[in-house]
Amino acid sequence: MGRLGGAGIYIHIPFCKQACHYCDFHFSTSLKKKDELVNALVKELELRKDELKNQNVETIYFGGGTPSLLTIDELQFLISEVYKNYQVVEHPEITLEANPDDLSENIIIQLSKSPINRLSIGIQSFFEADLKLMNRAHNAEEAKKCLSLATRYFENISVDLIYGISGLTNENWIKNIDTVLGFNIPHISSYALTVEPKTALDSFIKKGVIDNVDDDLAQEQFHILIEKLEASGFVHYELSNFGKPDYFSKNNSAYWQGKPYLGIGPSAHSFNGNERGWNVRNNSKYIKSLEVNILPIETEVLSLTDKYNEYIMTGLRTVWGVSLEKVERNFGLQYKRYLLEQSEKYINEHLLYIDGDKLLVTKKGKFLSDGIASDLFKINLT
Numbered sequence: 001m002g003r004l005g006g007a008g009i010y011i012h013i014p015f016c017k018q019a020c021h022y023c024d025f026h027f028s029t030s031l032k033k034k035d036e037l038v039n040a041l042v043k044e045l046e047l048r049k050d051e052l053k054n055q056n057v058e059t060i061y062f063g064g065g066t067p068s069l070l071t072i073d074e075l076q077f078l079i080s081e082v083y084k085n086y087q088v089v090e091h092p093e094i095t096l097e098a099n100p101d102d103l104s105e106n107i108i109i110q111l112s113k114s115p116i117n118r119l120s121i122g123i124q125s126f127f128e129a130d131l132k133l134m135n136r137a138h139n140a141e142e143a144k145k146c147l148s149l150a151t152r153y154f155e156n157i158s159v160d161l162i163y164g165i166s167g168l169t170n171e172n173w174i175k176n177i178d179t180v181l182g183f184n185i186p187h188i189s190s191y192a193l194t195v196e197p198k199t200a201l202d203s204f205i206k207k208g209v210i211d212n213v214d215d216d217l218a219q220e221q222f223h224i225l226i227e228k229l230e231a232s233g234f235v236h237y238e239l240s241n242f243g244k245p246d247y248f249s250k251n252n253s254a255y256w257q258g259k260p261y262l263g264i265g266p267s268a269h270s271f272n273g274n275e276r277g278w279n280v281r282n283n284s285k286y287i288k289s290l291e292v293n294i295l296p297i298e299t300e301v302l303s304l305t306d307k308y309n310e311y312i313m314t315g316l317r318t319v320w321g322v323s324l325e326k327v328e329r330n331f332g333l334q335y336k337r338y339l340l341e342q343s344e345k346y347i348n349e350h351l352l353y354i355d356g357d358k359l360l361v362t363k364k365g366k367f368l369s370d371g372i373a374s375d376l377f378k379i380n381l382t
Helices: 034-047 072-085 105-112 128-134 140-153 170-182 200-206 215-231 250-256 283-291 304-316 324-331 333-348 366-376
Strands: 005-013 055-064 088-098 118-124 157-163 187-192 235-238 241-243 261-264 269-271 275-279 297-301 352-355 358-361
Touching (some): 034 072, 034 261, 034 283, 055 250, 072 105, 088 250, 118 128, 118 140, 170 215, 215 235, 250 304, 304 358, 324 333, 333 352, 333 366
Parallel strands (some): 005 055, 005 261, 055 088, 118 157, 157 187
Antiparallel strands (some): 269 275, 275 297
């Protein structure tokens, strides 16, 4: 049987040195169970190999948490297990999320000699006040030193930046962007600071320790980001992602284009086109389950309406937009008609536009695209 196409493998490493105040991802600041966790990841990779038996693995992505807390040997071991159990393309994109304080020159050199060929570095800001507010483990000097070293040994690097931070002026936001551009980084992922329930940031705002996020300022800084990066040759290919040509994240692009992916590790999510799955969000339960060869995963079969809503949400976030022909082909004429009817007011407000077969978000509408997409969702249809 011929291979049916490409897929990705995401490996969640649930450890961090300390908790960032804004983060609601699953992680632990204790490394006591690290060895057991790595063995459990290997077991899950083995048990789930048949799920991608008809796909080539095109991307391997180490996310977290802080994957750079693993040793080179542990990372190499996990990559070798992927190769052992799955059909991997000749030149896969293998990304490691990393924090600046973990990337000494020696570590970067070792990583450059490993199969890892892309670094995603969590800088967030080059200003001490921002880093302290977010409780990042690195300082501004470490961030700059890390990029200086990383660019000597890696060509494919992405940097994370956060805007909308309380106290971050537009002037300093421009300096953050210019600092990254000065290192000739080919990919930038940038997010508005969001206040997630039950995080330290949420608590500080409720107690009045810091000001709440200013949505108007965040929107202003988002448009500054687009303007500066597009002027520097970046393509705004997804709401939070900007890449130079040939440097789009293959992992991110596959996700937004609806390709299947396998999520390995506690709290990791998976998608195969028909089902969505998610692993237990607890390290001990995850490890114990896999010790007895039981996958700690819950799954949900997606209805036609679920698939439609997912396509609208992902499509509108990207430069590829939503294909009206694909909506009619995959979901039926009633869905296409519904989409066009619901879109009309946003088209009139210059937040959406139609270009040939594609429904796309205007520059004015980009910051609001998730909200617009949710208004286009179908509800309670068979």
